[in-house]
Amino acid sequence: MHTPRPSTMRRALLASLAVAGCTLLSGLVHAADWPSKPIQLVIPYPPGGSADLLGRPLAMQLQQQLGQSVVLEYKPGAGGTLASQYVARAKPDGYTVLMVLAAHAINDSLYPKLPYDTRKDFAPVSLVANLPMIVVGSSKLPAKNVPELIQAAQANPGKLTFGSAGNGNTGHLAGELFASTAGIKMTHVPYKGSAGVVNAMLAGDIDLTFDSISTSMPHVRSGKLHALAVTSAKRSALAPEVPTVQEQGLKDFDITGWYAVVAPAGTPADITTRLSQEIAKALKNPQVQTQLAASGYEPVGSTPQELGAHIQREIDRWATVVKATGARVD
Structure with a gap:
């Protein structure tokens, strides 16, 4: 069995360290140059x-x-x-x-x-x-607050429709959790994005939505839609006049x-x-x-x-x- 001489081993070690050093230096230079x-x-x-x-x-x-x-x-x-x-x-x-x-x-x-x-x-x-998210009703929804919404859903199980920006969207799960917490049944209608939901609301194609306050509030201000509640634990600075879901009876509801x-x-x-x-x-x-x-x-x-x-x-x-x-x- 041949044993490498010390000088050979030293050169191999130095070469390996040089390669490692270059690799490390390359990564550091890359990060330092970002973005180029x-x-x-x-x-x-x-x-x-x-x-x-x-x-x-x-x-x-x-x-x-x-x-x-x-x-x-x-x-x-x-x-x-x-x-x-x-x-x-x-x-x-x-x-x-x-x-x-x-x-x-x-x-x-x-x-x-x-x-x-x-x-x-x-x-x-x-x-x-x-x-914060906001519960918004279309012109076809007579309910103007959470208790009235729950009463309407109880009187018409599964007939009230709520839209969301898509399956799995926060609005989708917010609606499902609201229905589960309130003990009611509503039908989910998914769209491709918040803009699609808002357009459907304005057209009266669906009853309500659990939407981001940023996209729905302008239409609430114009009177085309009406706000029932915000879903966060505290009121939104953008719409301080709109009560929370918790304030209207569903304790611990916070999304x-x-x-x-x-x-x-x-x-x-x-x-x-x-x-x-x-x-x-x-x-x-x-x-x-x-x-x-x-x-x-x-x-x-x-x-x-x-x-x-x-x-x-x-x-x-x-x-x-x-x-x-x-x-x-x-």
Whole structure:
């Protein structure tokens, strides 16, 4: 058996260390140079919805801070899972990121087979904002508050229709949980995005919706729709005159929509940390805060670690709701 001479072993070791060093240096340079080209922010719903209303001012401010274009890419469908699948398979270089909603956590238990792993295929970046939801009635719904809505549903089991921005959307589960908690039956009608729900409401095609306050409130102000309640534990600053569901008898009913940014798993931590810091900075911009407040958003900002813990809690929470309500994807 031949034993390599010390000088040979030393040269081999130095060569290995050089390769490792170059690899590490390459990664550091890559992270330090980010971003050097446009960033794609994928929106899982059509234009005009709550994710779009949040994504536009955020993208514009990030462009100014980063010196690169932040392009909104819309990939609606299947309750946000098409966009999630697209980003999960994207190159983990920080140039393709995804705006996720609470539905991202809901889908983990609502869909029997997802083409990605919610827990493993994404790198958390930042929690962006919270947004209260509102129970809104169309012109065909005579009920003007929660007790009247429950009475109407009890008198007509299964006949009242509530729309949502899609199967698995927060509005879908909010409606299912409301019905389960109140002991009533309503029929769910899914649409492709909040804009589709609002249009159906304005046309009188459905009775009510559990929608983001940002998309429905303008039509409430115009008198075309009427607000019955907000679903959060406290009233919204955007509509302080609208009582909560809890105030109207359904104790412990608390659902608030949330929005966050994630990247493909494997994205360098330097990049996700940098982006989370830039998002937090953008959310503190006075102009951005004014724009978001006008639509009812409550800016948050978080570290990647905080978002990761938040998503895990939400996955666990909604799994319980899905099981309790019997909600399913039609």
